Amino acid sequence: MSAVASVASSVSFLARRPQLKVLPPLALYIHVPWCVRKCPYCDFNSFEARGEIPEKRYIEALTRDLELALPEIWGRRVYSVFFGGGTPSLLSPEAVDAILSAVRARVPLDVHAEVTLEANPGTVEAAKFAGFRAAGVNRLSLGIQSFDDRMLQAIGRVHDGAQARRAVEMALATFENVNLDLMYALPGQELEDCRRDIETAAAYRPAHLSAYHLTIEPNTFFHRYPPRLPDEDTAAAMQEAVEEALAVRGYVHYETSAFAQSGRQCRHNLNYWRFGDYLGIGAGAHSKLTFPGRVVRSQRYKQPKAYLEQVARGVPIQEAHEVPAQALPFEFMMNALRLTAGFEPALFEERTGLPLTAVTQALDLAESKGLIVRDHRRVAPTPLGRRFLNDLLALFLEETTRPAPGRHVARPPSS
Structure with missing residues (x-):
């Protein structure tokens, strides 16, 4: 087949409506x-609580939001629930219990569902852990970031190292499944500081550890007033130190920033990375839902006040769009190639409704550059591909936006 014919063939696949035979697993966020x-580094949809949060009204809004979404997910089982934020642990245990009760009454929640709640290590919040567990939360994710007081102050955290340690101890005494979030390449951080943090965290033997490289995101305080960060070589050495320290302790590095004891991978996040579906409720929450022949992304109103008002009017969704068929391969790869083990070739067609031949050229090029390995069983990033993930993903963005002769193909909205 000529190069022109190959491109034209790929584009013809991408121009089709996706033919999805089976709906993906569904999660609730x-x-x-x-x-x-x-x-100062946070670009999530979060707002400082000034006084008491409107807990009762927000529970009512979440319940109404879920009810309004039921026609889109009717009959589908939910396999995981994730309370994210913001700081979900600002809610009372009674509020979390009421929300989960509302969920169970309205959707088929799997009996073995993973239910995660994010928490910060303030002493008052840590005292709520037993209440969260009684409400049905079975996995706690603690935003430690660092155990070093200097680092915590540099990134504007409200807790100190001593509070972090107490929170970890209380979490492990209450939950069997605990994740600790850490960050590295922080302002003023040295390689030994990073090693000390990861070794401190690993010594607790949590089921799961997440280690994120601090990145400066637009619309953050750090973007407007950039701190002095470690140089690229030091940051790379920190990443290697994290990986080595956790490998020695038996943690599986299963995703770019995620490490788990055997069998303790985060099921909710795995569903994201395998291009599963998720319904997001709450202010600013995103959803990705699959229907026969189409995939739809949507977002709720971001400002809490606007969200509460719009839910009361019965219209919580601020924007929604159908994902163009030509964008699906890149969106799939953007998630699946974060996984160290990659994905089975059949999963691409199952989740996108498109044949893997739609991205043959990009796969060939990625393999020739040493960024992936593949056979009939698996497509997976190499260590080089994991390190230069953005370069690897760019190959799929280029293929899915490359026009056939005489035809224009729009760039996907995720570019």
């Missing part, structure tokens, strides 16, 4: 938009 103080 619940967004709690308030926090004690907005961190």
Whole structure:
């Protein structure tokens, strides 16, 4: 087949409506938009709580939001629930219990569903852990970020190292499944500081650890007033130190920033990375839902006040769009190639409704550059591909936006 014919063949696949034979697994995301103080690096939809948060009204809004979404997910089982934020642990245990009760009454929640709640290590919040567990939360994710007081102050966290340690101890005494979130390449951080943080966290033997490279995102305080960060070589050395320290302790590095004891991978996030479906409720929450022949993304109103008002009017969704068929391959790869083990070739067609031949050229090029390995069983990023993930993903963005002769193909909205 000539190069022109190959391109034309790929584009003809991408121009088709996706033919999905089986709907992906469904997860539920619940967004709690308030926090004690907005961190200078945070670009999530979060707002400083000024006084008491409107807990009762927000529970009612979440319940109504879920009810309005039922026609889109009718009869589908929910396999995981994730309370994210913001700081969900600002809610009372009674509020979390009421929300989960509303969920169970309206959707088929799998009996083995993973139910995660994000929490920050303030002493008052840590005292709520037993209440969260009784409400049905079975996985706690603690936003530690660092155990070093200097680092915590540099990134604007409201807790100190001693509070972080107490929170970890209380979490492990209450929950069998605990994740600790850490960050590295922080302002003023040295390689030994990073090693000390990861070794401190690993010594607790949590089921799961997440280690994120601090990146400066638009619309953040740090973007307007950039701090001095470690140089690229030091940051790369920190990443290697994290990976080595956790590998020695038996943690599986299963995703770009995620490490788990055997069998303790985060099921909710795995569903994202395998291009599964998720319904997001709450202020600013995103959804990705699959229907026969189409995939739809939507977002709720972001401002809490506007969200509460719009839910009361019965229209919580601020914007929604059908994902163009030509954007689906890139969106799939953007998630699946974060996984160290990659994906089975059949999963691409199952989740996008398109044949893997739609991205043959990009796969060939990625393999020739040493960024992926593949056979009939699996397509997976190499260590080089994981390190230069953006370069790897760009190959799929280029293929899915490359026009056939005489035809224009629009760039996908995720570019």
